[in-house]
Amino acid sequence: MLGRKSSSLEGQPLPSEWSETVKSLLNQTYANECDAQVRTFDVYGQIYSEELLIIIGFNPKEPVESATTCFLSCDASEFTSPEKLKITQAALIDVAGLFFDEIFATEEWSEWEPNWQEVEWKGKTYFYKLTRENVTLTLEADRLLKEAGFDPEEE
Numbered sequence: 001m002l003g004r005k006s007s008s009l010e011g012q013p014l015p016s017e018w019s020e021t022v023k024s025l026l027n028q029t030y031a032n033e034c035d036a037q038v039r040t041f042d043v044y045g046q047i048y049s050e051e052l053l054i055i056i057g058f059n060p061k062e063p064v065e066s067a068t069t070c071f072l073s074c075d076a077s078e079f080t081s082p083e084k085l086k087i088t089q090a091a092l093i094d095v096a097g098l099f100f101d102e103i104f105a106t107e108e109w110s111e112w113e114p115n116w117q118e119v120e121w122k123g124k125t126y127f128y129k130l131t132r133e134n135v136t137l138t139l140e141a142d143r144l145l146k147e148a149g150f151d152p153e154e155e
Contacts, residue, residue, distance in 0.1 A: 002135070004073040004116050004127050005050040014045030014054075014089075022093055026056065029097075033104050038062070042136045045089075052079050054092050057135045058100070067134035068103060070096050073116070073127040088124075095121050099130065 003011070026041040027034055034040055037060070044055045051073050058068040072092045079085040098121075103109045113130045120126075145151070 002055065002071070002138070003046065003048055003051055003053045004071075005048070011046035011048040011053070014047065018089070019043045019045060022056075025093075026100075030058075030100060030104065033058075039067075044135060044139065047079070047085075048076075050076055052076075052085070052088060052092070054089070054096070055135050056096050056100075057133075058103075059134050059136055063134060063137060066132035067136075069131050069133050069135050070099050071116075071129045071131070072096060074124070078124065091121055091124060092126060095119060095126055095128065099128070 020043075023041050023043040026043070030041070037058075039058050039060050042057045042059055044057075046053045054072045056070045056072070060067060072095060074088055074092065078088045111130070112132065113128070116127050116129050118125055119128055
């Protein structure tokens with residue numbers, strides 16, 4: 001489970017157009033870092049009944065290196081209408097930008113936070129964790145396992 005909360009129902013992916021737009025924005029905004037580190041951004045999002053989850057991976061183009069991944073989450077109360085969902089999505093992208101700005105500002109950044117933590121942004125509470133997981137590879141492995149009849153979500 002990638003989300004912060006255990007969910008009995010499978011989440012609905014955020015529209016691929018939204019993910020691609022954010023991915024393009026991040027790759028353009030941080031083009032110098034992408035070129036220098038030979039990396040690219042990937043963006044995923046799921047809406048669960050209990051939470052909104054957005055995952056932004058700064059992944060190496062050669063998957064032998066570790067990634068830098070920012071998981072962001074908020075409670076369902078933050079997206080009770082389409083308007084609130086759009087505002088919350090934008091806020092989570094702003095929070096991700098703060099993390100990536102800090103990461104890129106320090107050459108030897110290593111403040112990994114693999115456990116969910118709270119962060120306040122513009123009077124709202126969001127949750128984050130920062131890992132080395134390449135979520136693109138994790139999601140592909142999960143897809144292959146499901147195709148083979150094994151569901152990694154089941155215990």
